[in-house]
Amino acid sequence: MDNQDLIAQALQARKNAYAPYSQFSVGACVRGESGNLYTGANVENASYSLTICAERVAVFKAVAAGKRKIRALVVASSTAAPPCGACRQVLAEFGDQDMQIIVSDPEGKTKTYTLGQLIPQSFTRDYLTKK
Ligand SMILES: [Zn+2]
Structure with missing residues (x-):
């Protein structure tokens, strides 16, 4: 699937990041x-640990809009950084192992991973119910 629309939206959302620290x-x-597409930007706080990543803002917006499945994610940053561990766990709640995770630099140069590559053997709801 062509993800140019997601890349453009992630780059645009990055402009609204609140990252003074x-x-x-x-x-x-x-x-x-x-x-449907849902965007997010990182939001920092003077109490540093309250900061939330752009990926989780985007996922939570989708979930708050009633979505329960995430098909693809683009993360845009100056260094095309992949999602942190906390975000990977949140993505594992709503994405399949073959979900595409695309990292982009400001020029739109990308690298693509699957969720399974970034968080193999993830803890999921299945473990709560299996006997
Ligand atoms: Zn994160």
Whole structure:
């Protein structure tokens, strides 16, 4: 699937990052099950641990809109950084192992991973119910 629309939206969302402490602005965009797009940007806080990543903002917006499945994610940053461990766990809740995770630099140069590559053997709801 062509993800140029997600890349463009993630780069645009990055402009709204609130990153006065790290200066590391990140934008994200996810495609929900219906094809709708949801964007996010990182939001930092003077109490540093309250900071939330762009990826989780985007996923939570999708979930709050009623979506329960994420098909693809683009993360845009100056260094095309992949999602942190906390975001990978959140993605594992709503994405399949073959979900595409695309990292982009400001010029739109990308690298693509699958969720399974970034968080293999993830803890999921299945473990809560299996006997
Ligand atoms: Zn993160």
